[in-house]
Amino acid sequence: xxLKIFSPKDFPAYLPKxxxxxxxxxxxxxxxxxxxxxxxxxxxxxxxxxxxxxxxxIEFIHNASLLHxxxxxxxxxxxxxxxxxxxxxxxxxxxxxxxxxxxxxxNLSGFGNIKLVQFTSETISDLLEGEWLQDSVVGDFFxxxxxxxxxxxxxxxxxxxxxxxxxxxxxxxxxxxxHRTLDEMGTILGQLFQRSDDLLDYxxxxxxxxxxxxxxxxxxxxxxxxxVSRGMSRTQIDQMxxxxxxxxxxxxxxxxxxxxxxxxxxxxxxxxKMIQLYDHHLVNLEKKIQKPGVxxxxxxxLIKSLKPLTEILYWRRKPKSS
Numbered sequence: 025x026x027l028k029i030f031s032p033k034d035f036p037a038y039l040p041k042x043x044x045x046x047x048x049x050x051x052x053x054x055x056x057x058x059x060x061x062x063x064x065x066x067x068x069x070x071x072x073x074x075x076x077x078x079x080x081x082i083e084f085i086h087n088a089s090l091l092h093x094x095x096x097x098x099x100x101x102x103x104x105x106x107x108x109x110x111x112x113x114x115x116x117x118x119x120x121x122x123x124x125x126x127x128x129x130x131n132l133s134g135f136g137n138i139k140l141v142q143f144t145s146e147t148i149s150d151l152l153e154g155e156w157l158q159d160s161v162v163g164d165f166f167x168x169x170x171x172x173x174x175x176x177x178x179x180x181x182x183x184x185x186x187x188x189x190x191x192x193x194x195x196x197x198x199x200x201x202x203h204r205t206l207d208e209m210g211t212i213l214g215q216l217f218q219r220s221d222d223l224l225d226y227x228x229x230x231x232x233x234x235x236x237x238x239x240x241x242x243x244x245x246x247x248x249x250x251x252v253s254r255g256m257s258r259t260q261i262d263q264m265x266x267x268x269x270x271x272x273x274x275x276x277x278x279x280x281x282x283x284x285x286x287x288x289x290x291x292x293x294x295x296x297k298m299i300q301l302y303d304h305h306l307v308n309l310e311k312k313i314q315k316p317g318v319x320x321x322x323x324x325x326l327i328k329s330l331k332p333l334t335e336i337l338y339w340r341r342k343p344k345s346s
Contacts, residue, residue, distance in 0.1 A: 034080075034127075035123075035127075041112065041116065042116075042119075042120060042123065044112075045108055045111075045112050045116060045117075045120050046120070048105060048108065048111070049087055049090070049091065049102075049108060049120075050083070050087065051103075052103040052104065052105070053083075053087070053103060055079075055083065057082045057083065057086055057183055057184075057187050058079035058080075058082055058083050060184070060187040060188070060333075061075070061078045061079050061082055061187050061190065061191060062075060062079065063326070063329040063330065064187065064188055064191040064192070064326065064329075064330075065078060065191040065194075066325070066329075067318065067322035067323070067325045067326040067329075068191055068192065068195045068197075068318065068322070068326075069195075069322070070191055070194060070195060074135075074194055075191075077131060077132070077135055077194075078190055078191060078194060080131070081128050081131065081132065081144065081190070082183065082186060082187055082190070084124040084125070084127060084128050085124070085125065085128060085144075085147070085148060085151070085183065085186075086183060087121075087124060088120075088121040088122070088124035088125050089121070089151055089155070090102060091108055091109075091117045091118070091120055091121035091124075092117075092118070092121045092155065093155065094107040094108065094109055094117070095107075095109040095114050095117050095118065096155065096159060097242065108120065125148060128144065128148075129141070129144075129145070132144055135194075137193065137194060137196075139193050139198060140190060140193045140194055143186070143189065143190065143193055144186065144190070147182050147183070147185070147186045150178045150179075150182040151178065151179060151182050151183070153178050154175050154176070154177075154178030154179025154180070154182070155179060157174070157175045157178065157179075158175045158179060158244075161175070161244070161245075162242070162243045162244050163243045164245065165245050165253070165261055165264070165265055166253075166261070167245055167250055168250060168254075169247055169250040169251050169254070171250075172246070172247050172250055173215060173247070176214060176215055176218040176219075176247070177211055177214065177215070180214040180215075180217060180218045181210055181211045181212075181213070181214020181215060181218075182210075182214070183214070184210040184211075184213040184214040184217070185206070185207050185210030185211065185214070186210070187210070188206040188207075188209060188210045188213075189203055189206045189207065189210070192206065199312070201312060202309075202312045202313065205305050205308055205309050205312060206309070208301075208305055209302060209305045209306070209309070209330075212298050212299075212301060212302045212305075212334075213302070213333055213334070213337055215298060216295060216298060216299070216302075216334060216337050216338040217337040217338070218247060219247045219248065219291070219295055219338070220337060220338045220339070220340060222239070222246035222247045222248045222249070223248050223288070223291070225237060225238055225239045225240065225246055225248070225249075226248060226270065226273075226284075226288075227270060228248075228288055229339070229340045231340060236269070236270055237267060237268070237269070237270065237273065240264075240265070240267065240273075241268070248287075248288075248291055249264075251287070251290075251291050251294075252284075252287045252291075256276070260276050263275065263276050264276045295338055299334045299338065302333075302334055303331075303334075306327055306330060306331060309326075309327065309330075310323050310324070310326075310327045313326065
């Protein structure tokens with residue numbers, strides 16, 4: 025099912041500047057989260073209009089967070105183009121983000137599923153709490169991986185959890201045990217995505233061409249940086265903070281790049297354990313979704329769709345064509 029997430033009819037024509045900002049913002053995005061919503065929605069047999077609402081909801085929330093994030097981080101670029109706050113002013117970027125979140129609530133209220141409205145409100149709240157916490161650790165080069173995991177669970181994983189759970193809520197399947205499993209899976213996917221994204225900063229599987237050491241230069245020690253620095257001395261950390269190139273960064277280790285690559289392998293092995301746990305949850309999920317009346321064929325279709333997500337999100341591998 026090919027759904028159009030954004031069209032000019034979604035926003036008032038008498039706000040041309042707002043529409044122009046959204047044209048820039050939504051152009052070029054991968055729409056991965058809306059695709060994930062469709063992966064879950066199709067086997068559940070949700071009507072096209074319901075899927076449209078869910079896909080639009082997650083894209084509106086995600087893009088609102090990008091508008092706010094870029095301004096808070098003072099990021100100059102988004103998707104290869106000037107960030108909205110640089111082109112339209114910070115004030116307009118804030119208003120545009122707030123308006124997207126308001127439209128989410130208006131649209132969901134009209135749908136009439138109070139549990140979906142409540143869950144979405146909780147997700148937005150988690151997202152904002154995560155943003156607050158992340159901003160509080162900027163400049164803290166002694167932040168722990170556990171602290172960052174908490175932030176990423178609120179800020180990144182919350183959207184993945186929404187993608188997995190919202191279609192079931194829209195289908196009026198509120199089985200608590202089922203939703204606990206979906207919640208665990210969403211947490212894992214969010215953590216894997218964030219940790220993989222953090223590796224790009226060190227030019228690991230960096231096919232996107234992300235700026236090298238961009239997080240570090242912005243005063244933010246990301247998850248891989250925190251993993252590496254756990255055993256570092258104060259002198260090593262001071263040296264790490266001053267690194268302007270990867271070659272400088274390698275000098276923080278006794279054996280240079282060799283030690284660095286060892287940390288990459290160890291980090292990958294740690295995250296592989298999360299992938300194994302995700303696969304375990306998949307097995308349980310297939311059993312649970314058949315209980316409320318989902319056909320065996322639909323259950324198999326859903327599991328088949330969800331299985332390769334860890335390859336895509338952590339290892340950055342393109343899905344194999346069937």
